[in-house]
Structure formats: C-alpha cells, structure tokens
Amino acid sequence: MNRTISTLALLLLSFCAFAQPSTIKALVGGTLIDGFGSDPIKNSVILIEGEKIKAVGHMDDTPIPPGAEIISTEGMSVLPGLWDMHVHTMINGHADYDYWDKTYPPLFREVIMPASAHQLLMAGVTSARDLGGPLEESIAVRDAINKGDIPGATLYVSGPFIQHKPYPGTEAFRWGVDSPEDGRKKVRQLARAGVDVIKVVDQDQMTLEEFRAVVDEAHKNNLKVVAHSHRPNEIRMGLTVGVDCFEHTGLSSAPRYPDDIMEMVRERTAQMNLGPLFWCPTVEGLYNYEYVRDNREKLDNDSWHLGLPDSVIADIQNSIKHPDRLPYFQLTPSRKPTLETKINQLLDAGVVLMVGTDSGIPMKFHSQSTWNELDVWVNEFGIDPMYAIRSATYWPALWMGVADAVGTITPGKYADIIAVDGDVLRYISLLQDVDLVIKHGKRYK
Numbered sequence: 001m002n003r004t005i006s007t008l009a010l011l012l013l014s015f016c017a018f019a020q021p022s023t024i025k026a027l028v029g030g031t032l033i034d035g036f037g038s039d040p041i042k043n044s045v046i047l048i049e050g051e052k053i054k055a056v057g058h059m060d061d062t063p064i065p066p067g068a069e070i071i072s073t074e075g076m077s078v079l080p081g082l083w084d085m086h087v088h089t090m091i092n093g094h095a096d097y098d099y100w101d102k103t104y105p106p107l108f109r110e111v112i113m114p115a116s117a118h119q120l121l122m123a124g125v126t127s128a129r130d131l132g133g134p135l136e137e138s139i140a141v142r143d144a145i146n147k148g149d150i151p152g153a154t155l156y157v158s159g160p161f162i163q164h165k166p167y168p169g170t171e172a173f174r175w176g177v178d179s180p181e182d183g184r185k186k187v188r189q190l191a192r193a194g195v196d197v198i199k200v201v202d203q204d205q206m207t208l209e210e211f212r213a214v215v216d217e218a219h220k221n222n223l224k225v226v227a228h229s230h231r232p233n234e235i236r237m238g239l240t241v242g243v244d245c246f247e248h249t250g251l252s253s254a255p256r257y258p259d260d261i262m263e264m265v266r267e268r269t270a271q272m273n274l275g276p277l278f279w280c281p282t283v284e285g286l287y288n289y290e291y292v293r294d295n296r297e298k299l300d301n302d303s304w305h306l307g308l309p310d311s312v313i314a315d316i317q318n319s320i321k322h323p324d325r326l327p328y329f330q331l332t333p334s335r336k337p338t339l340e341t342k343i344n345q346l347l348d349a350g351v352v353l354m355v356g357t358d359s360g361i362p363m364k365f366h367s368q369s370t371w372n373e374l375d376v377w378v379n380e381f382g383i384d385p386m387y388a389i390r391s392a393t394y395w396p397a398l399w400m401g402v403a404d405a406v407g408t409i410t411p412g413k414y415a416d417i418i419a420v421d422g423d424v425l426r427y428i429s430l431l432q433d434v435d436l437v438i439k440h441g442k443r444y445k
C-alpha cells in the first residue's frame with residue numbers, strides 16, 4: 001500500500017515537473033528599490049531563474065519569457081530581503097536568562113534556533129548575523145538552512161562570545177580568554193570550526209594585549225570582529241585595536257559620547273583606506289520598551305509562536321506577564337532620551353549605521369524586531385528611509401563580504417527579495433507585514 005502511494009506521488013511529481021514549462025518567475029509591476037540608493041524603478045520587472053536573478057528592468061524594456069510564472073507586484077514596494085545584523089537565535093524573548101540558560105540548551109539545535117531563523121525569514125529577513133551561541137549548534141543550524149533542510153534566514157554565526165570570563169553557567173556559549181596566546185588559540189578553534197565572524201564582549205575587562213591578539217588572529221583567519229560598545233573603554237579599546245563593527249549605542253543613561261571618543265571616531269572615519277566604520281546601534285528594543293509595556297497587545301501577536309512548542313510559548317508568556325517589573329529594563333526610561341543624541345553623534349562623525357536589533361532579548365521576538373528598528377530610525381529619529389533600507393540590505397552584505405552574491409537586486413545575484421503592499425519610502429512601518437518573501441529563488445510567503 002505504502003509503495004503504491006509513493007509510486008503515485010513520484011509519478012505525480014514528475015508530471016508536475018514536466019507540466020511546468022519554465023522555472024522562470026517574473027515579479028511584475030511593483031516599485032523596485034534595488035538597494036543601491038537611487039530613485040526606485042516604477043513598473044518594474046524582475047526575472048528569477050532558479051536561485052538567481054536573471055534580469056531587472058522596466059515593463060517596457062524587459063520582455064517576460066513565455067511560460068514564466070507571473071507574480072504581480074502591482075502597487076507594491078519590492079526590495080532586497082532585509083538583513084538583521086544583530087540577532088540571538090538561541091533566545092526567544094524570555095525574560096529570565098539564568099533560567100533559560102539552565103533549561104533550554106538541549107532544545108537549541110532542534111527547536112529554538114530553527115524557530116528563530118524561521119520567524120526571521122517570515123518577517124522578510126533573509127539574512128542575519130547571529131552573535132553569540134553554542135558552537136556546534138550554531139554551525140549545524142546555519143548549515144541545515146543553507147542545505148535547504150529547514151526554512152530560515154541565511155545565518156552568519158559567531159558561535160561563542162569571546163570575553164574575559166564566562167558568567168557562571170554560560171560556558172557552552174561564552175569562552176573566556178586569560179592570555180594573548182589563549183585568545184589566539186580560541187579564535188583559531190572558532191575559525192577551524194567554520195564560524196563567519198568573531199563576537200567580543202566585555203573587552204574592557206581583558207588586557208589590551210589579549211584583545212589585540214584576538215582581533216589580530218581573527219583578521220589573520222579572514223574573520224571580522226564585532227564588539228560591544230556598552231562602556232566607554234570598550235569603545236576606546238575597540239578603536240585602538242581595529243574592531244570591524246561596534247554594537248549598541250551603549251553608555252547606559254549617560255547623555256552622550258565623551259569628546260575624546262568622538263575624536264577617536266572621527267580620526268578613524270577619516271581614513272578611507274580602512275573603509276567605513278560600521279556600527280549597529282540596536283535602539284528599538286530600548287526605544288520601544290515603554291510603549292510595549294503599556295500596550296501589551298503587541299506581545300499577543302502570535303507571529304513569534306512559529307516553530308515553538310506550546311510549553312515553551314507558555315513559559316515565555318509567563319516570564320513577560322508583567323513587563324513593568326522586568327529588571328532588564330529598569331534603567332531603560334532614562335536611557336531612551338539619550339539614544340537619538342548618540343545616533344546623531346555617530347552619523348555626524350561619518351559612521352555607517354547598520355540595522356541590528358538584539359532580537360531575542362526579553363519581549364523582543366524575531367518575528368517583529370527588524371521592522372521596528374527601521375521604524376524608530378525613520379519615524380522617531382528622522383533618518384532618511386532610503387538610508388535605513390540600505391543599512392538593512394546593501395551595507396550588511398558588503399560588511400559580510402558577500403556583496404557579489406546578495407544585498408541588492410541585481411542580475412547574477414541570489415534572488416533574496418521581499419515585497420509589501422504600498423510605498424515603504426513613505427510608510428516604512430509597512431514592513432511589519434511583508435506580503436512576499438523569496439529567498440534564493442524560493443517563495444516562502
């Protein structure tokens with residue numbers, strides 16, 4: 001019986017494949033923002049063949065091959081799949097890290113991390129930098145997605161955080177460094193395992209020699225280094241040893257970056273030979289905290305349940321039952337007013353900002369974080385929407401060293417494309433519910 005069914009299924013499959021005259025998809029009619037930053041193409045056509053973009057143009061000058069599968073993008077904004085340069089797939093919005101780290105590691109590889117990656121994808125995030133997780137699990141989930149075994153955003157993973165000393169109970173995903181040689185050894189170990197990037201935190205607790213050794217060894221292994229900028233000395237040391245990207249606006253509730261740091265930043269951005277100085281300010285979690293606290297309906301949006309068992313969902317819900325009582329956000333109301341000042345200081349100094357969210361932190365779900373970061377930049381801080389979109393497409397791909405394959409809508413690149421009804425340059429928050437998600441030519445939404 002089983003054999004008959006599978007034979008039938010096979011026949012049906014081969015019939016379908018045969019009946020499909022072409023594998024070309026044509027996205028037709030939408031307003032195309034290609035990621036490079038110039039005026040959008042109205043009434044655009046994108047032809048996708050297999051995993052790649054075959055042609056990009058205007059309806060007048062780009063013929064659609066007969067038999068192509070036509071997907072109307074009429075009335076839509078069409079843009080490259082978004083990137084989120086700061087996510088944590090090993091966490092899912094639960095408010096108690098100690099408890100989470102004790103309870104869920106056995107589920108990371110099969111359940112938690114795949115669910116996070118899938119939620120990102122359905123939110124239009126086709127690529128993400130996953131900054132801090134257990135080594136084997138990070139690599140395994142990334143590879144399973146790349147092989148097409150499970151759906152998810154393409155992940156670029158750091159594996160374990162590199163820091164002075166792991167916090168008790170976090171040794172599986174935080175590696176301590178106690179000498180320059182130890183730092184080099186740990187980085188080589190990560191490089192051999194195949195990570196895409198090195199993540200450093202609390203570097204102000206390392207000696208400068210240890211930190212320098214970590215960064216130098218990473219660069220020798222063709223890996224870029226991402227580092228926290230929570231405390232003034234983390235930034236000073238990071239600029240001194242040549243970190244490739246800073247994370248968070250940092251400096252707690254202090255009103256602005258001190259002059260000496262801004263002087264160092266300007267000194268660095270003035271050196272064109274070093275390329276841009278990149279920074280992921282990750283502001284939305286902090287900026288929107290009070291709003292979420294007072295409008296809890298947002299937390300009931302079930303997009304973040306995707307891929308999670310009921311027991312885990314209930315556990316997370318229970319941990320965030322009282323958003324006003326969470327210690328994680330105690331100081332947030334005092335930090336909030338400083339965010340715009342700090343962002344403007346960085347922009348004025350010539351830093352290139354990238355979109356990253358810290359997605360996965362308490363109450364910040366992978367299904368909802370990324371669009372909120374763009375929304376705060378544009379609608380609260382007055383940043384140009386095209387700048388924000390490029391910070392979530394063009395620049396991240398360039399930073400990651402994969403700009404020849406993704407990041408813009410260009411013939412020859414992978415078809416990582418999203419579309420949403422309406423004009424995102426006028427209403428960036430439309431990105432909260434994308435209508436179409438295509439990754440590597442395959443339609444997921």
Ligand SMILES: [Zn+2]
Pocket residue numbers: 086087088131358
């Ligand atoms: Zn983070």
